[in-house]
Amino acid sequence: MLPPFQASPCRFVGLSDCGRVRANNEDAIAIANELGLAVLADGMGGYNAGEVASAMAADEVVRALRTALPGVTSPEGLDQAVRASVAQANQAVWQAAAEHPQYRGMGTTLVLLLLDGAEACIAHVGDSRAYRLRNGRLQPLTRDHSVVQEQVEAGLVTPERARHLPYRNLLTHALGVESTVQPDLARHAVEPGDLYLLCSDGLHDMLSDEEITALLLRSATPGDAARALVDAANAAGGQDNISIILAQCTPDPAHRSEKCPR
Numbered sequence: 276m277l278p279p280f281q282a283s284p285c286r287f288v289g290l291s292d293c294g295r296v297r298a299n300n301e302d303a304i305a306i307a308n309e310l311g312l313a314v315l316a317d318g319m320g321g322y323n324a325g326e327v328a329s330a331m332a333a334d335e336v337v338r339a340l341r342t343a344l345p346g347v348t349s350p351e352g353l354d355q356a357v358r359a360s361v362a363q364a365n366q367a368v369w370q371a372a373a374e375h376p377q378y379r380g381m382g383t384t385l386v387l388l389l390l391d392g393a394e395a396c397i398a399h400v401g402d403s404r405a406y407r408l409r410n411g412r413l414q415p416l417t418r419d420h421s422v423v424q425e426q427v428e429a430g431l432v433t434p435e436r437a438r439h440l441p442y443r444n445l446l447t448h449a450l451g452v453e454s455t456v457q458p459d460l461a462r463h464a465v466e467p468g469d470l471y472l473l474c475s476d477g478l479h480d481m482l483s484d485e486e487i488t489a490l491l492l493r494s495a496t497p498g499d500a501a502r503a504l505v506d507a508a509n510a511a512g513g514q515d516n517i518s519i520i521l522a523q524c525t526p527d528p529a530h531r532s533e534k535c536p537r
């Protein structure tokens with residue numbers, strides 16, 4: 276039996292910007308430092324429905340995990356709690372869309388990062404991403420649920436060209452558009468100095484991974500880095516809403532041997 280879930284003592288920094296083209300910001304970010312939890316969602320739908328979907332999804336995930344995490348005592352329990360939180364968010368958005376004609380067809384992406392003493396748990400649906408900067412290298416930790424991602428994997432387009440295709444935002448999975456959704460979920464061992472980045476496509480469509488890496492390495496603090504990334508995405512056109520969450524963490528060695536056997 277492991278000790279109850281303990282949030283990592285790491286601090287999150289979040290920034291959400293409308294960009295230079297869109298009238299509304301349909302992205303939502305939610306940070307619960309006491310839970311070691313950050314959630315980022317990128318909504319879609321007519322009128323203000325995208326904003327409703329993304330805010331509802333982010334809030335529901337935080338609410339569900341706030342209730343569930345104190346009772347979690349195993350990695351499997353953590354996975355279950357995360358999956359249940361995404362299911363609860365999906366249900367809330369799906370139901371609101373079914374009950375209110377103005378919200379019909381709304382949906383959202385979702386990416387969440389949950390940090391305990393030793394591990395980063397990441398779950399996602401759609402094309403909002405998680406990355407990790409370690410030893411100067413930026414590594415994607417999620418795989419977009421999008422049509423272009425499938426084409427990249429089939430060798431039909433290069434990743435660089437994929438960023439510029441007009442249908443790059445076409446998703447294969449989204450939250451709230453069907454009665455159930457299966458998020459991808461992964462856990463990674465945290466190393467000292469790791470920097471985690473969550474972002475919406477308004478960042479990764481505007482900047483290459485190399486440009487993102489350079490800006491992260493050049494910034495003195497996560498707060499400076501978030502500002503620099505938003506400014507660079509806007510300088511590159513700001514064609515969509517830009518949202519970023521950064522977390523720099525120090526793992527707790529006491530947890531490592533139990534939770535991340537090597």
Ligand code: CA
Pocket residue numbers: 317475476477515516
């Ligand atoms: Ca977007």
